[in-house]
Amino acid sequence: MLLDFPREGRGLAPWLMCLDLQREYVVPGRPRYDAANAAVVAACAQVLRTARRRQWRVVHSQLRSDKAPLSAREMFGAPIEGLRPLITEPVFFRRGLSAFGNAAFAEHLKSARGAELFVIGFSLADTCLATALAAVDEGLSPTLIEDAVGAGAGAGAGEAARAILRPLLRIVPSSRLLARDLEVVS
Secondary structure, eight states, X not given: OOOOOOOGGGSSOOEEEEEOOBGGGTSTTSTTOXXXXXXXXXXXXXXXXXXXXXTOEEEEEEEOOSSSOHHHHHHHSSBOTTXXXXXXXXXXXXXXXXXXXXXXXXXXHGGGTTSOEEEEESOIIIIIHHHHHHHHHTTOOEEEEEEEEXXXXXXXXXXXXXXXXXTTSEEEOHHHHHHHHHHHHO
């Protein structure tokens, strides 16, 4: 069942949380690569364009690993083409699973209380799951854009993560979000 979204005009501007929109997920041969991620990137791009056009608050969280050699970290940790943060969009780096593991990110997201919060990115089975659970703990009400979130460790792990999250937050397709955008425009 899809729930109605409140309109932006009724309160705070919506937020878009972009998790790990990094090349590691789209370069063949990399450990986190999955061919299905190309469709996720396309959905993320549509959602990100919509958010920017509608002037939502967009925030990025990216994983930085000390395990990778410096050149690999720079190349594969870089943002995916077409999903790069704008200079006006804050980017927070973290070492653990949850974006809320970065104290500055957690503090910044306190402003999202009471606003719509949409989540896109990678990887549903770990980063998105941990961050969504932490967001709920922080008093936020995230909505996961299901086709704009890569499953990560495989379809089975992604389904398990969805089962954990379903009772706690909304999970909707990007088409629902984009249709809402079209309704407002017309």
